[in-house]
Amino acid sequence: MTAVTDHTGHAEHPQGEPSDRVVLVAGKRPERERRGTAPCEQPAATHEGDDGEHAREGRRADRTSVKGEAGAQDDADADTGARDGSAAVCSAAGPPQVRAQDDDLHACVERDGLADGTETGTGWDDGLIARRLPETAAAHEVAVIVGPRGTAVRQxxxxxxxxxxxxxxDALRELVGLSRTRLDGDTLAEAGRVLDEATTRRRLSGEHTVVAVAGATGSGKSMLxxxxxxxxxxxxxxRRPTTAAPIACSWSDGAAGLIDRLGIPGRLRRRPVQNADGESRLDGLVLIDLPDHDSAVVQHREQVDRILxxxxxxxWVVDPEKYADAVLHERYLRPLAGHAEVMFVxxxxVDxxxxxxxxxxxxxxxxxxxxDGIALGEYGEPGATVLALSALTGEGxxxxxxxxxxxxxxxxxxxxxxxxxxxxAAVRLRPVYAAGQRMxxxxxxxxxxxxxxxxxxGATAAGEAAERAWLRNANRACGTPWLRLWRWCRDRRAPTTGRLPVPAPVDEEATARQRVEQAVRTVADRAAGGLPAPWAQxxxxxxxxxxxxxxxALDELAVRAATPPERPPRPGWWPASVLAQASMTFFQxxxxxxxxxxxxxxxxxxxGVPMLLMAVGVIGGPAIEWSCxxxxxxxxxxYGLEAERRLREAAAGCGxxxxLDPVAAELLRYQEVREQYAKVTGAGAGARVG
Known part of the structure; x- marks a missing residue:
């Protein structure tokens, strides 16, 4: 039920029926003022013609229930009013005629920590500030409206x-997922926080807007x-600091989840004095009064930073003395320059x-x-709204x-x-995603x-060795038999030392390994050139x-390349040259x-004839050998080039x-995250970042 408080402070039902009005007056316990007699004020038993005894027993039972409930619940969710974002509206369980009684109301107020000027479950004794007002502040009394039992509240x-x-x-979430194994947790912490808060906020009310009132000491933000x-x-x-904890004021129901998210307990949730005009204009507003952002108390500043x-x-409330304060501009306004569309300054x-x-x-x-880089919302452009006013005189x-x-x-x-x-978050992540040049x-x-x-x-040397081996085979096949016999005898007469084949010297192996390492470093540096530091690493x-x-692996390739094939391929003229050499030998x-x-x-x-045959054989044999x-x-x-090519391809494939494939995989991953980063910045998937 919604009640409207008139200028005299009386609360009336929308139907125009009189009802009990409960007000909080400075220094006094909640009291009840009755305007006439309404059916809703009478016990149910009275309407049925009973003597009221059952009604009194019912009231005592309900009072016991209410007080027991008050002792079982804490400040954060003490009553339905706290769940709806307002501690000043007490919706106690029980019939309307019982809830209108003084004791029941006192139990409801005690449950919110407001009775007798004390607070429950907290060390902060500023509670409901309205009860400390002087008697002349009757026009600002806070009405405690009690709704009927079982009233359905639309979510x-x-x-x-x-x-x-x-x-x-979605792109930011994908970006964080792809980057977890490449970037440290501190770098992705802000992006993760934004995702978590965006998910949490999406689940809460979209009909309410939570607005924080922030300012320095003495700026008048609480008065505003x-x-x-x-x-x-x-x-x-x-007294400084005056505001020791954030206070929430909700203009409509259903904002409990939003206020719970801010960690504001039920005892610090209020409802404004609403009239028809104000309710229609500010319906859905949840206003938060923050402690001073320059408070000497560290906890106050931490609360401000957390809720902001x-x-x-x-x-942002500034005054003529501190509007240019360096702390305000450097710590808050400048970092929040991108939030100009949701800022009022x-x-x-000004009085x-x-x-x-x-x-x-x-x-x-x-x-x-x-x-500070804050766009100003002037001439219809999106940006911060800048106003001048006086909360004391009402000007502006x-x-x-x-x-x-x-x-x-x-x-x-x-x-x-x-x-x-x-x-x-995208601006903070730009150094780890934006490439400085073509990658x-x-x-x-x-x-x-x-x-x-x-x-x-040693691909070049292996090719040359293969070429020499092919030439030797050709010479042996196409050479004169006498020359081949002489070479065979020479090889047989060569003294044997009994030594095993000497392997490659150690310094040559070290040189080859150094060449490989140098090649890897060079290609890695070229691939990482222009990349942000984490991805380059x-x-x-x-x-x-x-x-x-x-x-x-390269050594194995070299060993296999050093082993000559069993029979090198021969050209088509090779048999004819062998036959011609045999003919020359036959002539001899x-x-x-x-x-x-x-x-x-x-x-x-x-x-003549035998000498001619011998001359043809002797001269023709070497001539054929030279020609071959x-x-x-x-x-x-x-053949040598082909052997060199095969070895080069094998080495390139191994490398x-x-x-190259692992490096290309890292570059592809970076390409993916860069595309996601482009989506996060709103530039599109095909946009070039950097």
């Missing part, structure tokens, strides 16, 4: 984000808070400035805000109420705050790496891990036998599998 709709904001949050609420809720005075991260909007106490001084101070304040309060009412009615502050938080491995760098590995494995580590067994043999036959008289004397050697150069060169 507010949860907050809904639009498509672009959801896409940005009271002026907006229409009742003295937050204590004001010369959770509210939907902020009203109010120059309070202290004579003549046009207020305009000059307001212009200087705008200049300072512009220097109407303009603030109108601007705040329009701001709350739009119901877009929560989404804009989350969007600004995402922007701030990746060029084809030239890959070829250079393969060439370095080929040199380390990840690329180098991937290259080093892959290169741990690379020298051994026939000429010699012919001459011997003539010597022994077996054949008639004729020196000339003809074998090109095939031998091709690619062990070094």
């Amino acid at each position: 507010p709709e949860p907050l809904a984000y639009d498509g672009p904001l959801r896409s940005r949050l 808070f009271n002026a907006l609420a229409g009742v003295a809720i937050s204590e004001t005075g010369v 991260e959770l509210v939907d909007a902020i009203i 109010v120059l309070n106490q 202290r400035l004579p003549g046009e001084a207020a305009d000059h101070v307001l212009d200087d304040l705008r200049r300072l805000l512009d220097g 309060m109407g303009e603030l109420r109108e601007a705040l009412g329009q701001f709350v009615a739009e119901r877009g502050a929560a989404a804009r705050r989350v969007s600004a938080d995402v922007d701030a 990746g491995l060029s084809e030239e760098a890959r070829e250079e790496f393969a060439g370095r590995l080929a040199d380390a494995v 990840a690329v180098r580590e991937a290259a080093v891990r892959g290169a741990q067994e690379l020298p051994e 043999v026939i000429g010699v036998l012919w001459l011997l036959g003539q010597v022994v008289g077996f054949m008639p004397a004729n020196l 050697r000339m003809a074998a150069r090109a095939p031998a060169r091709r 690619r599998a062990r070094v």
Whole structure:
């Protein structure tokens, strides 16, 4: 049930029926004032014609139930009013006629820690400030409205984000997931906090806007808070700090979850004095009065910093003396420059400035805000709202109420705050995602790496050895038999030392390993060039891990390359040259036998023919051998190049599998996170970051 408090302080039902009015007066216990007699004030038994005894027993039973309930619940959820974000509205269980009794009301107030000027379950004794007002403050009495039993309270709709904001949050979540193994927890902490808070805020009411009133000591923020609420809720005075804990004031029901999220207990939740106009303009507003952000008490500053991260909007209250305070601008306004659309900057106490001084101070304040990077919402542009007013005299309060009412009615502050938080998180993450230049491995760098590995494995030397081996085989196959016999005899007469084949010297092996390590470092540096430090380090580590067994693998390739094949391929002219060499040898043999036959008289004397045959054989054999050697150069060169190519490809494949592929995987991961970062910043997936 909603009641309206008139100018005399009487509470009336919407139906116009009189009811009990319970007020909190300074220094007094809650008292009841009766205006006439209404059916709702009579016990149920009286309406049924009973003598009232059963009603009295029912009241005693209900009082016992209420007091027991009060002892069982704590300050955070002491009553339905606390759950609805207002400790001043007590909705006790029981019939209306019982809840209207003095004792029941006293139990309800005690449950909120307001009876007899004491508080329950807390060491802070500022409780309900309204009870400390002087008697002349009757116009600011806080009405404690008691609703009927079983009244259904409509749950507010949860907050809904639009498509672009959801896409940005999904991209930020994907970004954090892809980066957990590459970046430290401190770097991703702010992004994780933004995601958690965005998820939590989405589950809560989208019909309410939580606005914090923040300011320095003596700026008058609590007075402004009271002026907006229409009742003295937050204590004001010369004692510093005055506000020791945040106080919540909700203009409508259903904000309990939002206030619980801020950690404000039920005893510090209030409801304003509402009239028809104020209720319609500020419906959905949840106003939070914060401690001084420059308080000498560390706990106060910690509370301010914590709640400022959770509210939907902020009203910064400055005064003519501290509006240029370096702490305010450097610690709060400048870091929150991206949140200009959810910020109000109010120059309070303008009644202290004579003549046009207020305009000059307001212009200087705008200049300072512009220097902080805060966009000002002037001429219809999105940005912070800057106003000048006096909470004491009421000057400019109407303009603030109108601007705040329009701001709350739009119901877009929560989404804009989350969007600004995402922007701030993206700015913090920019150094670890934005590349300074074109990244990746060029084809030239890959070829250079393969060439370095080929040199380390001796691909060129292996090709030359294969070429020489092919030439030797050709010479042996196409050479004269007498030359081959001489070479065989020479090899047989060569003294044997009995030594085993000498392996490669140790210094040569060390040089080859150093070449491999140098090649890996070079390609890793080129791949990491221009990358942010964490990703550059990840690329180098991937290259080093892959290169741990690379020298051994290259050695195996070199051993296999050093082993010649069983039979090198032969060109088509090879058999013809072998046949021609055999023919030359045959001519020599026939000429010699012919001459011997003539010597022994077996054949008639004729020196011309055998000498001719011998000359053809002797001259033709070396000529064929020389011709074959000339003809074998090109095939031998091709054979050597092919052997070198195979070894180079094998070395390049080994290096690619062990070094380049892991490096490429890291670069691909960075490409993915960079695309997600582009989505987070709103630049789109195809945008280039950096």
